[in-house]
Amino acid sequence: MERDMTVKSIPLAATSSGARKATDLAAALTNWRVLLSIAALCLLPWVLPSKALAVNVLVYGVLAMGYNLLFGYTGLLSFGHAAFFGAGAYITGIAIGQFGVPWYGAVLLGIIGGGLLALAIGALSIRTRGIYFSMVTLALAQLVYHVALQASSWTGGENGLRGFTVAKIDIAGFSINFLDPVSKYYVLMVFAALALWFVSRILNSPFGAAIEAIRENETRARTCGYDVERTKLISFVLSGLICALAGTMSALHLAFVPLDVLHYQTSGMIVMMTLLGGASSFFGPFVGALAFLLMEDVFSLWTSHWQIIVGSIFILFVLFLPKGIWGTFLARVVR
Amino acid sequence: MDAELILIQLFSGVALGAILVITALGLSIIFGMLGVVNFAHGALFMIGAYAGLWVASLTGSFWWGLLVAPIMIGVFGMAIEWLLVRPLYGRSVDDPLLLTFGLSYVLVEAVRIVFGNDGIPFPTPSQLTGVANLGIGYFPIYRLFVIVVVAVVLLLLWLALEKTKFGLIVRAGSRDPTIMRVLGVNISKVWLLVFGVGVGLAALGGVLAGPMRTVNPEMGSLVLIEAFVVTVIGGLGSLLGSVVAGLLVGVAISMTALFAPEMGTIVMFALMALVLLVRPRGLFGKAA
Amino acid sequence: MSAPLLAVENVGRRFGGFVALDGVTAQFEPNKVTSIIGPNGAGKSTFFNVLSGVLTPSTGSIRFKGQNLTGTRQHKFVHLGIARSYQITNIFPELSAHENVRVAAQAARSRYNIWRNRSHFPELGERADAALDSVGLGGKHNETAKFLAHGQQRALEIAIALVSDPEVLLLDEPTAGMGPEETKDMVALLEKLARDRTILLVEHKMKMILGLSDRILVLHHGRLIADGSPRDIQADPDVRRVYLGQNDGYA
Numbered sequence: 032m033e034r035d036m037t038v039k040s041i042p043l044a045a046t047s048s049g050a051r052k053a054t055d056l057a058a059a060l061t062n063w064r065v066l067l068s069i070a071a072l073c074l075l076p077w078v079l080p081s082k083a084l085a086v087n088v089l090v091y092g093v094l095a096m097g098y099n100l101l102f103g104y105t106g107l108l109s110f111g112h113a114a115f116f117g118a119g120a121y122i123t124g125i126a127i128g129q130f131g132v133p134w135y136g137a138v139l140l141g142i143i144g145g146g147l148l149a150l151a152i153g154a155l156s157i158r159t160r161g162i163y164f165s166m167v168t169l170a171l172a173q174l175v176y177h178v179a180l181q182a183s184s185w186t187g188g189e190n191g192l193r194g195f196t197v198a199k200i201d202i203a204g205f206s207i208n209f210l211d212p213v214s215k216y217y218v219l220m221v222f223a224a225l226a227l228w229f230v231s232r233i234l235n236s237p238f239g240a241a242i243e244a245i246r247e248n249e250t251r252a253r254t255c256g257y258d259v260e261r262t263k264l265i266s267f268v269l270s271g272l273i274c275a276l277a278g279t280m281s282a283l284h285l286a287f288v289p290l291d292v293l294h295y296q297t298s299g300m301i302v303m304m305t306l307l308g309g310a311s312s313f314f315g316p317f318v319g320a321l322a323f324l325l326m327e328d329v330f331s332l333w334t335s336h337w338q339i340i341v342g343s344i345f346i347l348f349v350l351f352l353p354k355g356i357w358g359t360f361l362a363r364v365v366r
Numbered sequence: 367m368d369a370e371l372i373l374i375q376l377f378s379g380v381a382l383g384a385i386l387v388i389t390a391l392g393l394s395i396i397f398g399m400l401g402v403v404n405f406a407h408g409a410l411f412m413i414g415a416y417a418g419l420w421v422a423s424l425t426g427s428f429w430w431g432l433l434v435a436p437i438m439i440g441v442f443g444m445a446i447e448w449l450l451v452r453p454l455y456g457r458s459v460d461d462p463l464l465l466t467f468g469l470s471y472v473l474v475e476a477v478r479i480v481f482g483n484d485g486i487p488f489p490t491p492s493q494l495t496g497v498a499n500l501g502i503g504y505f506p507i508y509r510l511f512v513i514v515v516v517a518v519v520l521l522l523l524w525l526a527l528e529k530t531k532f533g534l535i536v537r538a539g540s541r542d543p544t545i546m547r548v549l550g551v552n553i554s555k556v557w558l559l560v561f562g563v564g565v566g567l568a569a570l571g572g573v574l575a576g577p578m579r580t581v582n583p584e585m586g587s588l589v590l591i592e593a594f595v596v597t598v599i600g601g602l603g604s605l606l607g608s609v610v611a612g613l614l615v616g617v618a619i620s621m622t623a624l625f626a627p628e629m630g631t632i633v634m635f636a637l638m639a640l641v642l643l644v645r646p647r648g649l650f651g652k653a654a
Numbered sequence: 655m656s657a658p659l660l661a662v663e664n665v666g667r668r669f670g671g672f673v674a675l676d677g678v679t680a681q682f683e684p685n686k687v688t689s690i691i692g693p694n695g696a697g698k699s700t701f702f703n704v705l706s707g708v709l710t711p712s713t714g715s716i717r718f719k720g721q722n723l724t725g726t727r728q729h730k731f732v733h734l735g736i737a738r739s740y741q742i743t744n745i746f747p748e749l750s751a752h753e754n755v756r757v758a759a760q761a762a763r764s765r766y767n768i769w770r771n772r773s774h775f776p777e778l779g780e781r782a783d784a785a786l787d788s789v790g791l792g793g794k795h796n797e798t799a800k801f802l803a804h805g806q807q808r809a810l811e812i813a814i815a816l817v818s819d820p821e822v823l824l825l826d827e828p829t830a831g832m833g834p835e836e837t838k839d840m841v842a843l844l845e846k847l848a849r850d851r852t853i854l855l856v857e858h859k860m861k862m863i864l865g866l867s868d869r870i871l872v873l874h875h876g877r878l879i880a881d882g883s884p885r886d887i888q889a890d891p892d893v894r895r896v897y898l899g900q901n902d903g904y905a
Contacts, residue, residue, distance in 0.1 A: 108460045110467075155639060158646040162403050163602055165463055166594040167642065173591050174635035181628055237760050237775065238768040244757045247746035254706070254744075256732040256761035256818065265766065295591070299467055306464065336479050342471030349465045350453060 057365045064313045065231045069224050072317070073217075082212035084328060088321045089219050090280045093226045095304045095316030097273025100230060102302070103310030104239070105266045106246030108165045110298050111172025114152060115145040115271040117293035119278025121179065121186055124288045128195030129185075138222075138279045145275020146268055148175070153267035157260055169295055176293040189290055196286040209283070219280050226273055231313065233269060242266050246311075274301075303345050309358025318357040374503045375620050381509035383616020384516035385575050389589055390596035390608040391523070392567030398603035399536055399560040401459065402451055405466035407568050408590025409473040414439050414569025415576040415585065416481060419488050428491035432515075436570040443565025444558050451561070452554070470586075477583045485580035494577075512574050519570065520609065527605075536560060588631075595638045601651025610649060658717075659684045659852055660705075660736075660822055665714035666876075667700050674700040676876040677714070684821070687848045689855045689863045692873035693896065698856045699741070699826065701873065705854070706738040706824055707731040718822075733762060737820035739811040741827040741856070747800035751791055751810055754799050755782035759817045785817040786810075789843060805836040812843070822852045829859060841866060864888070872896070 060067065072092075076085040098112050119141040126137035152175075156167040179186045186192055200207040200218055207214050233239055241262050244252040253259045282288055291297060300323070308319020323341065330337030352359055389411055396404050404410075414435055421438075422431035450469065454461045494511050497504040527533035535551055547553055571589075579585060596615050600607025618637060619630040641648065658681035667675040675697045682688055690698050703709040705716065707728035716723045718734060731737075746754050759778045764770075772778075786795055789809040794802065799810060808828055815823060828844070829837045841862055847853060848866075857863050863870065863884070870887045872880040880890045887893055 108463065155642045158642060159598075160647075162397075162401075162459060162463065163598065165460070166403065166598055167638075170591060170595050170598065170635060170638055174632065174639075177631050177635070181632070232771075233768045235771045236768045237764040237770070237772055238766055240753070240757045240760060240772060241765045243749070244746055247748055248744060251740075251744045251746060251814075252757075252761075253729045254708075254732065254738060254740075255758040255814065256729050257765060258727075258729050262765070265768075269768070295587075299471075302464065302467070336475050339472050339475035339479070342468050342475065345468035346450065346465055346472065349461060349468060350450070353457075353461070 057361075060361075060365065061313075065224075065227050068227050068314050068317065069220075071314075072220060072223060076213065076216050080328075082216060084324060086212070086216055086219060086284050087324050088317065089216070089223045090277055090284060091301075091304060091320035091324065092317035093223050093280060094274050094277035094301055095308065095320050096226060096230055097270050097277060098301050099305050099310055099316045100233065100242075100273065101266055101270040102305055103312070103315070104234065104246060105242040105263060106249075107263060107267070108302070109156075109168040109267075109270075110165045110295060110302065111152060111156075111168035111170075112270070112274050112301050113293050113295065113297035114172035114175040115149050115274040116278040116281070116297065116301070117175065117179070117288070118148045119145040119275030120282040120288045120292055121192060121278075122275075123279040123282040124192045124195045125185060127197065128192070134197050134200060134283065138276075138283075141279040141282070142272055142275045145278060146272040149268045149271020149275075150264070153264045153271070157263050157267065169298065172293070172298055173295055176290070176295075179293055180290060186288075186290070191290050192288040193286070195282070197283055215284065219284065222276060222280050226276055230273065234313070238262075238265070303341070305355075306353075307345065307348055307355055309355030309361070312355070312358045312361055315355055315357035319355060322356060370503045371624070372621075374505060375624055376617060377500075377505055378509065379617030379620030380613060381512050381616070382620055383613040384513050385571050385578075386592055386596050386616050387609050387612030388516050388519065388574070389568050389571040390593045390600070390612050391520075391605060392564040392571070393593045393597055394600070394603060394605060394608045395536075395567070396561055396564035397597075398605070400447075400451070400462075400557055402462040402561075403466070404561075404564065405463055405590070406446070406470040406473060407466075407565075407593055408586030408588075409470040409477075410439060410443065410565050410586070411568040411572040411575075411589045412581075412583065412586030413442075413473060413477060414572030415488065415581045416477060416486075416572075417569065418573030418576055419486060419581055428489075428494075432570075432573050435573050436566040439569035440562040440566030444562040446565070447558055447561035452557070470590075474583050474586065481583070483583065485582035488576035488579075488581050490577040508577055512578075515574060519567075523605075532556075532559075592634065595634050598638050598648060599641045601648025604648065604650040607648055607650030658682060659719060661717045662705070663715050663717070665701075665704055665711045665716065667697075667704055667709055668712050674876050675704065675711070678873070678876075678878045679714075680871060680878065680881060682822070682852060682854065684852050685848065685850060686868040687844070687853045687855060687866055688869045688871060689857055689867040690871045690873060691857065691860075691863060695875075696873040697876040698873055700876070702738065702824055702826055702854075702856060706736060732818050732820065735821040736824065737815040737818050737822070738824035739815045739826060739828060741830055743804075743807045743811055745799050745807060745810055745814065747798075749799055750796050751786060751799055751802065751806075751813075752779070752782055752795040754810060755785050755813050755817050758782075758814045759785075762818065781817055785813040788816065788846075789813045790839065805832055805839075808832065808836075808840070809843075816847070820851065822854065823847065824854045826856050827858065828855070829857065829862065837862060 072089065075088060076082050079085045094116055101107050101109055122144040123137045123141035126132040126140050127134065132140065152168065152171045155171060156164055159167050180188055197209050200209050207218060209215050209218060241257055244255070244257065245259055245262060249259055304319040304323045305316050306319065307322050308317065309315030326341050326344070327337060330340050348355065354362055389407070393404060393407050396402055417435035417438055418431035421434045422428050446469070450465055451462050454465060490508050494508045496507050498507050498510060527537055535556055592615070596608060596611045599615065600611030615634050615637065618633050622630045622633045660682040663679050665675060665678045666673070678701065690701060692698055700709065704711050707726055707730070710725055718736065746757065749757070756778050759781045764775055783795065786792060789812050791806060791809050791813060794806060799807065802810060808830070812825065812828060829840050832840065837859065844853065844866060867884055870882065870884055871878060872887060872893050874896050879896065880887055880893045
C-alpha cells in the first residue's frame, strides 16, 4: 500500500537533499520523542481552557496512538477500533461496579479483554484483502455494539453503564483524590506515558521495521520472508491493547460508559483524529485528538451542527493535507 | 407455527432483501468499476428518501418522487465523483473511502439543518395501500410493489450490462481499467456515469424504503452497515453476489424476527462471520 | 553429475480456462546459470511465480534438495534458500537503500521482537551494507529508495534478494529498462554471483543470455519446447522458428 507520508521513525530515511541540521533535528526528535511528548502533555492542563478537555486529549490521544500503530505504521485502515476502546471501558466498569475489583485489577482486565477481542476480530478480518478489510472491521465492531445493546443487564444497554465511581487511587501508601481534576489528570498521565513508551519501543524494534515494510510493499515483504498475515495480526492485537487502555482511562475518568462508545461513529472519529494529526508520525495522534476536541468545543459554541464543519475540514485534509497537521509541520520544518 | 405464517415471513424477507439488494448493488457497481468504497452510500440512501418525499409533496404524487428523486440524487452523485473523488485518483486506495466517510458526516448534518432531527412519515401512495390475498395469506401491496420494482430495475440493469456497448465497457473495465484507457475509451465519462448510477440506485432504495419506515437523518447509518455486510457475503464487485446475498440477508433477518426480533441484526453479522471463516472472498467474489 | 538441487516435475498452472503452464519438467543443478526464454505470454512469469511460491501449481510438484515444496506458503521459500527479484521494480520506496536491505536481512529471525531496539542487531546492518557493496551501491546507503536511478533500483532489487544468502536466485529480467552500459555492469555482477549460487534468469537480451548461460530453457504457450546448452538452443529448429527471429538487438 502506498502512502504519501514521510516515515519519521527511522532516522536513516533522510531525503537526499536534506540539510545536515534538519536531519539532526529529526534524529533528535525521534530519539527523545517519548520524553518530549510527556513533557508536552504535562503542560497541557495549564495551557488549555479546561482540565476536562485536557483529560479528553489524553484519553483520545492514547486511543488515536493505538490506532495509528495499525493505520499509520502497518498501513491497515480499520473502521472498527471503537470495539476495543469500548471493551476496555465496559470491562473496567463492570469489574469495578459489579464485581468490586480494585481499580488496577479492573484496568488490567479491561486491557486484556480488549486484546482478546482484537485477536478475534483481527483473525477474521485479516483474512480479507485490501479495502474489504475496512468494511469487515466496521461490520464486526458494529456486531459488538449490537451485542452490548442487547446484553443490557451487563452493560446497561441504551442508557450506558454507571455505578462504578473511583474516588481514590491508593498507591504505595499514598491516597490520591481521583475526583480532583488536576490529580486525575496526572494519574491518567501515567497511563498515557506508559502507552507512549510502549509504542515507541515497538516502533524501534525489529517488529517495527517489519510492519513498516508491510506498509510500504506488502508483496515484497512476503517475498523477503515475512509471514505477513501473522505480523498484521500481532500489530492488530497490540493496537487493540492500547485502545483498550484508552477505554479504561475513559471509564475511570467519566465513571460512566455510554453505548455510543462502541458505535462506528466513534471508530470514524478515531480515524479522523489520526488523520488530522498526522498518521505515521509519533506525536501526530495527540495533535489530532487535541485539534478535533478543540474544534468540537469551539464550533459547538456557535452551532449545534458543528459536525458539518468538522466533516468539511476533514474532507479538505484528505484532499490537500494528507500528512495532517503534525505530519505537515514535521515535513516542512524538519525536512 | 403454521406454514402460512412462515411463507408470509419469507415474502417479507424478500421485500426487505429487495431494498438491501438495490442499495448493495449500487455500492458494488461503484466499487467494481472505480475501486472506490463509497462510505457516503448510506447517507445518499437517506437523502434519496428525503428527496422522494420532497418531490412527492411538491407534485402531490408519489410516482413523480419515485421517478425524479433517484435521477436528481444520481446527478448529485456525479458531481461528487467529479469534484471530490476524481482528484484522489492515483493516490492511496484508502483515500476515497476516507473522503466519502467525511462526506457522510457532512451530508447527514446538512439534512439535519434543512429538515430537522425528527423523523417525517412518508405516506404510502393511495394506490398501493392495503393488502392482497396471495392465496397463502394476506400481504401488504406496497411490499409486493417494492419487490416488483426492484426486479424490474435488476432486469433493466442486466440488459444494459449484457446487451449494450456501454455495459460491455463497464463489465470489461471492472476487470482491467488500464486496458480501457489504452483502447481509447473515455474512462472519465464512464466513471462519472457509473458513480451516478450507483448513487441513483441507493437513492431509489431510499425512496422505496420511505413508506416502510419513517424518514429520518439516521436511517442511512444502519443501511450502510447492511450494504457492507451484503457486499462482504456476496463478494466485492460481484453483482450476482449482491443479489443473492441481499435476498439471503433479508430472509434471514425476517425469519429471525419470528423467534427473536432483536436478534435480527446480530444474525446478519453472524452470517457474515461465517462466510469470512469459510470463504473469505465472499460467495461469488473473485479469488485473491 | 551432481544431484539436482531444484526439480520441477510435470508442473502446470491454469487460471480458469486459461492454461499458463503445461507439464513442465526440468532439473536445476547447483552453481549453474539457467536462462528461461520465450515470447511474451509464454509462461515465464508464471513459471517463476510457481518456483518462488507465489502461485501453487495446479498439477505437478516442486522439489528442493529432495523436499517437496508444493503448496508451501510463499514467505517460507526465502527461509529455505530460494530468493527472487522482480521484473517491475518492487522495493520499499520510502525507506533508505540500507533499510530496504536490512529489513530483508531481518526477516529470518527477530522479526516478532517488539521489545529490543533494532540497534541490538548490528550484524543485520553489516550484512545489508555488504550486500549493497556487492551490487555496486556502496555509496548510496542512505538514499531514499524512490530517489535512486532506475539502474540503481534494479541493483537494489538484487541486493534485497541476495542478503538472505540464498542457494537459488530467481531473477526476473534484472536488466529490464537498462541501456547497454548498465546491462554490462549487471552481467558482470551476475557472473560474479554465479560462482557460488544457482541462478535462474528470465531475460530477453539474446546476446547476454547466450554469453552468460550454462543452459537455456525455452517456453512457448506454457510448454517447454527446448532445454539445452546455448549451442543446442541456437541450432534447434523449433526455437529458431518461434523465438530467435525476434532479436531485440541489445548487448
